Amino acid sequence: MKKDVKLKIFDLMVTARCLEERMIKMSKSADGHFWLGGPGEEAFNVPLGMLSRPGRGVEYDYFHFHYRNAATMLAMGMDPRDELRQANNRATDPFSGGRNFVNHFARVEWNVCPVTSTIQTQWLIAPGTARAQKRHGGEGITIVTCGDAGTAEGDFHIGLNWATQPGWDLPLLFIVTNNRYGISTSYDQVHGAGNIAEMARGYGMEFGIVDGTDVEASYSKLEEVMDFVRKERRPYLLEASVSRLYGHSSSSGANRVPEDSETDPLEEWVKKLIKAKLLTRKDYQAKYEAETQRMNEYLKEVKQEPAPTPESIYDHIYKDA
């Protein structure tokens, strides 16, 4: 990995972390009703965004995200203000106009399909965009993400099955971010044998596991498997172990987990960059403070923007024929 890539990842990880922390604070004040997001997943989610090909239409990648992919969106080029607009339910929220929870993206220019809160249904929709891409040819792929607990839904299997129909292997990258929890239920309580990724075996599908808290491991694994899916036009199931640094969501407090109970991928990356002499702790602190400050200012700015109107609830129910 080149130096500038490493630092770019660092920058994006800090931005993502500060953005999420800004939104966590909002959820504890009058500025936001709710928060859930991805602190602890940045080492994986940033490379995912950097390596993807956002754009509009089947030539580009399609995204069906879980609700912890802010870092991916930032790496794809999202203005943090757009996320704050959603967190603050502004009419200017470009994803949902103040209608949906934070981290529920939808951006047609980048093929980011609407994020729904219904766990795992995205795995049913992803084969549809991937099928269109298979038919079209080219190198566009579909990327779908989910958590570990959600893999218990039958929908997890339906996705794998539709991606491996005879003659119709789909260019579909399935990603499970395993933080070993579904809200309060630990992975060990509800998951029987083996890794989640091994379920791919039953479908003759390629699969792999990666330490999603390790930037370099994540980047190179994603590089490899995205290339595989793009070129081979066949599916791949990737399981990434990640952390959940602020708990499930604001409903469960959104407080930082006890020190050392979970790996902080940002801290790990900072340590590595310091060791490699690409960064000093001071640089990091400065960057962190600057980004925190930037987010504070963005929020101030965003809060001035208009709220949705009561009548707007009826907008967009149907597209005019």
Add this chain to the structure above:
Amino acid sequence: MKKDVKLKIFDLMVTARCLEERMIKMSKSADGHFWLGGPGEEAFNVPLGMLSRPGRGVEYDYFHFHYRNAATMLAMGMDPRDELRQANNRATDPFSGGRNFVNHFARVEWNVCPVTSTIQTQWLIAPGTARAQKRHGGEGITIVTCGDAGTAEGDFHIGLNWATQPGWDLPLLFIVTNNRYGISTSYDQVHGAGNIAEMARGYGMEFGIVDGTDVEASYSKLEEVMDFVRKERRPYLLEASVSRLYGHSSSSGANRVPEDSETDPLEEWVKKLIKAKLLTRKDYQAKYEAETQRMNEYLKEVKQEPAPTPESIYDHIYKDA
């Protein structure tokens, strides 16, 4: 296998075949509206019934059947008239009072849970009875059957998952009767890689495959795996290859498939018994004719029984508190 067991299986197979053929004829006349059932599955379904332990309550086996298990019910001791009552929609139909399609059994005295036409939902219900049995102890097990096409439903996986929860391996025998068709869609069109049974791998579940048109193979495999599930109190997934000798159902004509296109397990068994000098072709013909005759007479008898009344549609919506 002892001689008398072999001949008992033969007897039951003939009865099952003649009963189904009687019902097929009914579906083509005014005597029945619809038929679907199990000709082609007898070599497997008869041993299944013989080796099971019907009775009421958690000490006994629970059954969640697909709609092709008449031979199993006969082997468990069902009076063929009961099935004809359902085929002819009599009020005396002990399973559904003339409400449900043929081969949609329900018999509380034998723990035969109501058969529904909704493909694969039985795999969601089976873990419930098995969990009660696991808690209770003893040797009672739950048996659930389905077809090959139905395994594409997410519910197939849900069943496997709930049967392998940590600390809660369930005494549950999962059976897939693979006739390589779902109505008109061939297995090869919609099933990607490997055998269905291998899906069990992802759950760390024991599994196996058996030629379900072969009486001896089926009997001994079932003996083995039922013993395993009874004693080990752990699940097992068994895939049996079977035939579909009269097509999907009366909706697709219910005509006998072209000679030699599918193995007729009864014919195979007859040949083996003849070879082993346990039977002559003549005995077989006589038995076949006698059973055909018996079914004709049963139908005559059953047709005299009362039809359901219009008011009865409101019976049993609720159980009185």
Add this chain to the structure above:
Amino acid sequence: MATMAQAIRMALHYGEENLGVTDVFGEDVGPPLGGVFTASQGLKTAWNSPLDERGIIGTALGLALAGQRPVCEIQFGDYIFNTIDLLKIVGNTHWSCIGQFEVPLVCMTIVGAGIHGSIYHSHSFESVAAHIPGWKIVLPSTPIDAYGLMISAIKDPNPVMFLYPKALIRVKGEQRIPGEPDEKILKRMIDAPTGPTLAHIEQARVDWKPEWPSGLTDYQVPFSKANIVQEGTDITVVTYARHVFMARQAAAQLKESDGVSVEIVDLRTLYPWDRETVMNSIRKTGRVLVLNEDTPVCNFGEHILREIITECFYELHARPRLLAGADVPGVGLHEILELASIPQVQNIVDEIRGICAEEP
């Protein structure tokens, strides 16, 4: 005349040739069968899905999001109930992303009783469907309406639930679809050869190709336009699907026996429905029966009734009524059970008589 199955097939063909339909798919929708009710025989974009309703709806949505124009089928309306969450998502997609993504998909599924379908092949779906926002819902009673509504469904940029009645799928039309050739010719042109078993059918269809009528058009039945099947002055019957025909029979009987003049409105589009036609008719007759076969609690007819009450309460000359299916968990198989569970001509006659006899 064409049957409804043939009409749908022709509309789908027109759709894939001229309106950008990319996929017609579902269980047994592709070759060799072309749909258990033959509605997708011979279509070039038809394919067989796994036996998996959730995958079908999900994939249809994905295809639509990727700019395709899918028509998916749920083999029986009875088997759509494991997808309600997905139908809600399909219906909320355009709204929740404030109009960024269009969802031009059609979901077709056959509904209702009348074919001795017993507990699991007799369900209605309109009441649950209409409760799900964001969809347009149609339910034709004739082949020509099925054709015209399917064309409208394909052209519409919104999700459309195309319901069609089991009991009428093989009934021939009374009106010729534009471009429809003579009945026998049509059959020879577009009905796939058949046989006693699947093996025979497969064999017979190896080299078969339909010959599509050349004169088919984009004849549309516009959404939200009800059809006044017959005019009348004494009472309005608001209905759809199979009960249009039952209402006609009841009306004929009542004309004869009681001299009552019944106006029958076939809604055709159930949502958004044609309030104007319904209310105008009721304003004229002063009496109304809403008629369908779904179970009665939270029945779509109750919605119609509520709107009638809201708009015409003080203009009604008699208590408005709903005649719906029996409040039971299923339609029993025995004919006696089915007849007792689904409104029959005599029940309709009785209700109309009852309403007309009321003197406020």
Add this chain to the structure above:
Amino acid sequence: MATMAQAIRMALHYGEENLGVTDVFGEDVGPPLGGVFTASQGLKTAWNSPLDERGIIGTALGLALAGQRPVCEIQFGDYIFNTIDLLKIVGNTHWSCIGQFEVPLVCMTIVGAGIHGSIYHSHSFESVAAHIPGWKIVLPSTPIDAYGLMISAIKDPNPVMFLYPKALIRVKGEQRIPGEPDEKILKRMIDAPTGPTLAHIEQARVDWKPEWPSGLTDYQVPFSKANIVQEGTDITVVTYARHVFMARQAAAQLKESDGVSVEIVDLRTLYPWDRETVMNSIRKTGRVLVLNEDTPVCNFGEHILREIITECFYELHARPRLLAGADVPGVGLHEILELASIPQVQNIVDEIRGICAEEP
């Protein structure tokens, strides 16, 4: 006084100790959390299921068929819509096997808006639920009713859908549940210790055991008995759940401003509902508003309205009305959106005024 969460917990405890409840299960229902709304904290039979609603309903049915007495939970009513086919099966089981198998299960799920739940945590479920035959459906508005209805639900040999309102889950009761100790004491006895993170909570609860009030009884609120929350003479409001309280506020305001006397009927059991109480009230007042927050098409209130029309049409002094949620695909997150989507006190006041102003 106890909150509704505490009331449900106590009833479930009573159920597992005295009424044979064998399993209380669902997502996050067991330790450490005891339910995302704490309704199953400290229960000895509570366990965590996989994240899988279809498995939950299926397993509950299997347990019931095997003679167990399960209470399962769907974490949010918003996530029950992938199980409608199974709920139909649960509801038809006793009927389709002509009474051979009993299905004594309770399915509990929290419904409605009012907690800034946005598109996926604000859904109502009563309209779809009531359309499914074979279930009994309850939806309490107070802790004591929640307790008494849960006891009835557990005792009933039929499937019971126990809905409870998100907006009221933490509201304290006005009436003491038999055996309920003093508020602070209750809290100390049965509320699990908490902490800033899951790790802290797990830690704090390792050795924690609830101390259940000893005096709890099998206090039942019988099914199909509505509650006249306040008597009145001018108009009847038929409602339930959160809107009971909104109706009370509206009534107080109207009494003050217009001198209108409002009778409020809290249905409590939605199916089979208490026709007698409703009709008697309407016969007395001659005017009626049906009020809830579900979307308006095929809304449960339309069913009530239809029955009112059927029974009391000629006794009504004014057009009866339904005030329901907006006809939109979801409740938006911004407060302005939620307020515009769910009937508020002022909307109720306006509707009641409108009805009372009508002169036939």
